[in-house]
Amino acid sequence: xxxxxxxxxxxxxxTALGHASVLFDLGGSCVLADPVLSDRIGVSVGSWTLGAKxxxxxxLRAHELSSLSVVLLSHSHMxxxxxxxxxxxxxxxxxxxxRGNADLVRHFQKRHALxxxxxxxIVLPSIGALRIQAIPSKHWGARAVxxxxxxxxxxxxxxxxxxSPHFPDRPLSLLFSGDTALTDVYAKLRAERGAGVDxxxxxxxxxxxxxxxxxxxxxxxxMAIHDLEAVVLMPVHYDTFRLSNEPVGEPMxxxxxxxxxDGGLERIVGQVLGQPYVVFDAxxxxxx
Numbered sequence: 126x127x128x129x130x131x132x133x134x135x136x137x138x139x140t141a142l143g144h145a146s147v148l149f150d151l152g153g154s155c156v157l158a159d160p161v162l163s164d165r166i167g168v169s170v171g172s173w174t175l176g177a178k179x180x181x182x183x184x185l186r187a188h189e190l191s192s193l194s195v196v197l198l199s200h201s202h203m204x205x206x207x208x209x210x211x212x213x214x215x216x217x218x219x220x221x222x223x224r225g226n227a228d229l230v231r232h233f234q235k236r237h238a239l240x241x242x243x244x245x246x247i248v249l250p251s252i253g254a255l256r257i258q259a260i261p262s263k264h265w266g267a268r269a270v271x272x273x274x275x276x277x278x279x280x281x282x283x284x285x286x287x288x289s290p291h292f293p294d295r296p297l298s299l300l301f302s303g304d305t306a307l308t309d310v311y312a313k314l315r316a317e318r319g320a321g322v323d324x325x326x327x328x329x330x331x332x333x334x335x336x337x338x339x340x341x342x343x344x345x346x347x348m349a350i351h352d353l354e355a356v357v358l359m360p361v362h363y364d365t366f367r368l369s370n371e372p373v374g375e376p377m378x379x380x381x382x383x384x385x386x387d388g389g390l391e392r393i394v395g396q397v398l399g400q401p402y403v404v405f406d407a408x409x410x411x412x413x
Contacts, residue, residue: 135252135287137297138401139324139394143183144365145205147326148190149299150401151284152251156195158280158301158326160214161207162187166366169208176203177366180373184399187213194249197257198222199303200277201229201268204366221245221257223266225275241278246285253286256296260314262305264338279303281314281322287405289323291356297405298322300353304362306337307344312352321354324394324404330363330376339369342380350392359395359402 135152142148142162149156162183167176193215198206206229219237220230227238237245239259246256258281266277279302287297300322302311315321327345331338339362340348349358363376377396384390394402 135405135407136403137252137284137287137299137405138403139299139326139359140184140401141326141359141361141395141398142185143179143181143398144363145199145304145328145361146183147301147359147361148185149282151194151249151255153192154194154249154251155190155192156197156255156282157190157193157214157218158197159199159205159303160187160190160196160210161204162210162213163207166203166207168203174209177368180365180367181398191215193218195247195255195257196220196230196233197280197301198226198230199262199279199301200264200266201226201272201275202266202304203268204368205304206268219247221280223259223276223278225266225272229268241276252284254284256283256285257281258283260300260302261308261310262303263308263310264304264306277303279305284405287407289320290405290407291323292320295320298324299404300325300355302327302348304328304338305340305348307340307348309352311348315353321356323355324357324359324402325349325353325355326359326361328362329360329380330371331369332376333369333371335369342376343383346380346383346387350387350389357392357394357402360393 140148145159147158165174219235220233266275282299284297329342332341
């Protein structure tokens with residue numbers, strides 16, 4: 126106790142686990158986005174999975190994620206919503222999905238399906254209030270032929286009781302885009318908020334020939350750094366599954382090239398899978 130106040134050190138880290146799976150560690154309370162930790166993705170036939178095989182293993186396995194508070198799903202595609210992985214996660218975690226996808230997380234005890242712009246506020250023991258806002262993206266959401274009702278999108282996470290180290294009087298903010306093609310969504314979000322974000326996770330792969338559904342590395346840089354004014358960009362959705370024609374390694378090479386030309390190579394973070402990037406590390410004081 127100092128001067129009648131309780132002092133603790135709060136650290137917020139973000140870790141790329143492979144493909145689009147990202148772990149947000151909010152002072153010890155973990156939020157896991159698009160968990161796909163299986164060796165293959167695709168259609169399950171008995172004990173077999175017919176689909177793409179991983180090119181490199183995930184940084185963590187499901188059994189290593191016992192202290193999980195929230196699971197986020199951006200959309201229902203099998204490289205983002207992997208049923209075997211979801212079934213292996215703690216059922217006490219709060220599952221948050223885009224509208225039309227609640228059936229995919231029915232084995233979780235608490236479920237929330239959000240429309241674009243809708244907000245969910247929860248309280249985590251480690252950081253206090255966490256606000257989760259569903260945001261649009263330019264993509265699509267059907268998992269099969271006849272489920273066109275499924276929506277898609279990303280999430281803005283705001284730690285309401287932690288002040289951003291980069292934007293005065295604004296809460297610490299983290300964005301997970303899910304899959305997206307080039308769109309003005311992030312420029313509009315920046316204008317609405319009146320500030321950038323501390324970190325943005327953006328996809329950089331599967332653009333050849335799917336450029337109308339997935340952004341290129343240059344477009345990801347533009348949307349994150351210029352439109353959204355993110356402090357740093359964590360690239361995801363590359364070099365894990367063969368989903369498109371571009372060579373393995375090309376997405377990151379192109380991202381690094383545009384960053385060098387734009388004077389900001391240090392703004393790319395999380396290139397080493399499993400290595401946490403520290404977004405926030407400071408003392409937090411509460412009244413005693």
